[in-house]
Amino acid sequence: MAALVVLAIPATALADPLPSWNDGDTKKAITTFVESVTREGSPDFVAEGERIATFDNDGTLWAEQPVYFQLLYAIDQVKKMAPDHPEWKSQEPFASVIKGDMKSVIASGKQGLMKIIAATHANMTAEEFQANVASWLKTARHPKTDKPFNEMVYKPMLELMDYLRANGFKTFIVSGGGVDFMRVFAEETYGIPPDQVVGSSLKAKYEVHNGKPAIIKLPEINLIDDKEGKPVGIHQYIGQRPIFVAGNSDGDYQMLEWATSGDGPRFGLILHHTDAKREWAYDRKSHIGQLNKGLDDAKEKGWTVIDMQKDWKVVFPFDKQ
Amino acid sequence: MAALVVLAIPATALADPLPSWNDGDTKKAITTFVESVTREGSPDFVAEGERIATFDNDGTLWAEQPVYFQLLYAIDQVKKMAPDHPEWKSQEPFASVIKGDMKSVIASGKQGLMKIIAATHANMTAEEFQANVASWLKTARHPKTDKPFNEMVYKPMLELMDYLRANGFKTFIVSGGGVDFMRVFAEETYGIPPDQVVGSSLKAKYEVHNGKPAIIKLPEINLIDDKEGKPVGIHQYIGQRPIFVAGNSDGDYQMLEWATSGDGPRFGLILHHTDAKREWAYDRKSHIGQLNKGLDDAKEKGWTVIDMQKDWKVVFPFDKQ
Numbered sequence: 025m026a027a028l029v030v031l032a033i034p035a036t037a038l039a040d041p042l043p044s045w046n047d048g049d050t051k052k053a054i055t056t057f058v059e060s061v062t063r064e065g066s067p068d069f070v071a072e073g074e075r076i077a078t079f080d081n082d083g084t085l086w087a088e089q090p091v092y093f094q095l096l097y098a099i100d101q102v103k104k105m106a107p108d109h110p111e112w113k114s115q116e117p118f119a120s121v122i123k124g125d126m127k128s129v130i131a132s133g134k135q136g137l138m139k140i141i142a143a144t145h146a147n148m149t150a151e152e153f154q155a156n157v158a159s160w161l162k163t164a165r166h167p168k169t170d171k172p173f174n175e176m177v178y179k180p181m182l183e184l185m186d187y188l189r190a191n192g193f194k195t196f197i198v199s200g201g202g203v204d205f206m207r208v209f210a211e212e213t214y215g216i217p218p219d220q221v222v223g224s225s226l227k228a229k230y231e232v233h234n235g236k237p238a239i240i241k242l243p244e245i246n247l248i249d250d251k252e253g254k255p256v257g258i259h260q261y262i263g264q265r266p267i268f269v270a271g272n273s274d275g276d277y278q279m280l281e282w283a284t285s286g287d288g289p290r291f292g293l294i295l296h297h298t299d300a301k302r303e304w305a306y307d308r309k310s311h312i313g314q315l316n317k318g319l320d321d322a323k324e325k326g327w328t329v330i331d332m333q334k335d336w337k338v339v340f341p342f343d344k345q
Numbered sequence: 346m347a348a349l350v351v352l353a354i355p356a357t358a359l360a361d362p363l364p365s366w367n368d369g370d371t372k373k374a375i376t377t378f379v380e381s382v383t384r385e386g387s388p389d390f391v392a393e394g395e396r397i398a399t400f401d402n403d404g405t406l407w408a409e410q411p412v413y414f415q416l417l418y419a420i421d422q423v424k425k426m427a428p429d430h431p432e433w434k435s436q437e438p439f440a441s442v443i444k445g446d447m448k449s450v451i452a453s454g455k456q457g458l459m460k461i462i463a464a465t466h467a468n469m470t471a472e473e474f475q476a477n478v479a480s481w482l483k484t485a486r487h488p489k490t491d492k493p494f495n496e497m498v499y500k501p502m503l504e505l506m507d508y509l510r511a512n513g514f515k516t517f518i519v520s521g522g523g524v525d526f527m528r529v530f531a532e533e534t535y536g537i538p539p540d541q542v543v544g545s546s547l548k549a550k551y552e553v554h555n556g557k558p559a560i561i562k563l564p565e566i567n568l569i570d571d572k573e574g575k576p577v578g579i580h581q582y583i584g585q586r587p588i589f590v591a592g593n594s595d596g597d598y599q600m601l602e603w604a605t606s607g608d609g610p611r612f613g614l615i616l617h618h619t620d621a622k623r624e625w626a627y628d629r630k631s632h633i634g635q636l637n638k639g640l641d642d643a644k645e646k647g648w649t650v651i652d653m654q655k656d657w658k659v660v661f662p663f664d665k666q
Binding site: 073076150194204207218230232252263264285 | 540551
């Protein structure tokens with residue numbers, strides 16, 4: 025009879041919900057928070073509709089080295105489109121992209137980047153763009169691991185999002201990356217539906233062309249969902265202050281600051297990339313995913329810092345367990 | 346035994362999910378569509394994640410006569426704020442608002458309206474604005490029915506949204522009204538959480554004031570979520586083309602057109618206000634909620650038109666049943 029009772033308890037209630045996390049302070053802080061906000065009658069109880077969790081994407085859910093994956097997409101697209109654009113051979117930043125001269129591409133600055141975005145992300149329908157991204161994800165491989173980019177995701181973070189959802193949280197991405205880009209894979213990769221992805225975006229217009237209505241992506245910035253843009257993006261798209269936020273760089277600082285300064289229980293989480301062997305080690309001086317002020321202030325702000333090397337049993341799903 | 350089997354069938358499977366709708370073509374068209382997209386193995390089956398339904402608000406979920414309720418809010422706020430703004434006595438459109446001269450207010454046009462919005466919807470934190478709206482909803486009454494505005498909702502449409510959600514649809518508001526305004530009551534009134542409300546919005550900025558972070562609403566338009574703005578708003582906020590759309594005016598035309606021209610089964614629904622006795626009767630010549638092109642094209646486009654007088658047993662929840 026006792027055996028039957030035990031069998032009747034769902035397996036999830038017994039199993040460790042975060043098996044890729046080493047036991048220790050970080051994991052304990054997460055589970056203690058989730059248990060306290062979900063226990064009815066607890067002074068920290070939070071109603072289900074208010075259990076909003078937001079996650080940065082680049083460097084928090086998937087890797088961002090040697091450079092943001094979306095930039096690699098843009099570069100691949102420029103190379104693919106180059107035969108139809110002979111003029112690019114003498115136009116910067118396209119000439120440097122085609123030659124693979126990344127230093128000159130970066131030296132072209134914001135204006136150069138905007139030209140690359142305009143050429144690869146705009147002046148096409150939203151559906152054409154999504155089809156291009158889907159096709160790229162199927163064939164492109166990461167320069168270091170030779171894995172598809174949507175496998176370069178952090179297994180412990182996938183478990184964390186599953187764990188939060190199993191506890192009545194609604195999980196959102198809030199990323200500096202492009203919203204239309206992330207929506208192509210967010211549901212399959214992270215279990216996050218398109219309407220729960222917040223990101224940087226271009227303006228768009230509605231047009232009926234030959235009787236066929238479509239959304240056309242325009243070469244003009246609508247929202248830069250980074251730094252101060254993150255709380256603004258959360259306000260505009262989600263409409264509630266999250267109680268759980270996770271990021272990895274100073275681009276997430278304002279999101280962490282805003283969310284964790286709200287009333288009631290709040291949880292701020294920073295992923296510190298400390299694992300040069302299994303992933304990459306970078307922080308204060310990195311050009312990608314710089315983490316400086318966040319590291320300085322985490323303790324005072326009460327934010328939990330993940331030490332990737334120490335806290336994670338495994339990094340990528342394809343790693344040996 | 347047979348009785349036990351019957352008892353074991355959930356009550357919802359037996360009960361009419363749309364009791365406030367008269368039996369007839371309109372109700373039949375809705376239930377036939379929902380059954381076909383949810384029946385596994387049906388050629389029209391749509392996976393749950395793609396069952397996106399969008400509803401206009403003013404005139405579709407709640408009434409919009411004699412004038413949009415949000416404008417009544419703005420007018421009440423101007424009157425409430427007037428003692429602190431003696432200069433308004435000689436400034437239009439404020440002088441006319443205070444005098445209750447609505448003709449002059451309307452004659453002040455877009456510029457006048459923008460001044461009223463700036464005074465009542467901007468230069469405050471998002472939380473202050475929401476508190477003001479919540480407090481107004483508690484005390485303000487509709488000029489004709491003397492009911493709170495959030496009771497001026499259409500019972501048949503509440504049932505329709507419940508019915509869709511029970512069948513795996515995700516329901517969204519997509520309205521020309523202000524998103525921050527609607528989010529105050531959308532969850533309680535419609536069962537729609539803040540992140541599933543899309544609407545017109547002002548720009549906003551993030552600011553830390555005396556160590557307290559806040560979102561400040563700015564007196565600048567971000568998105569006009571009306572006409573061509575509706576498909577754009579859906580693209581930016583929801584990221585998927587809806588398969589079920591409901592509206593009542595030509596402001597919803599492009600949303601209906603875009604959604605119903607997608608591949609696979611699609612359902613477009615127009616609420617035609619034909620009931621001068623229980624609600625209001627207006628369409629082609631109305632200044633509020635004009636429905637002209639939509640009425641002309643509904644048949645050709647395959648959109649279902651609700652005849653309020655004929656199709657609805659009851660209009661408001663407070664009506665005698």
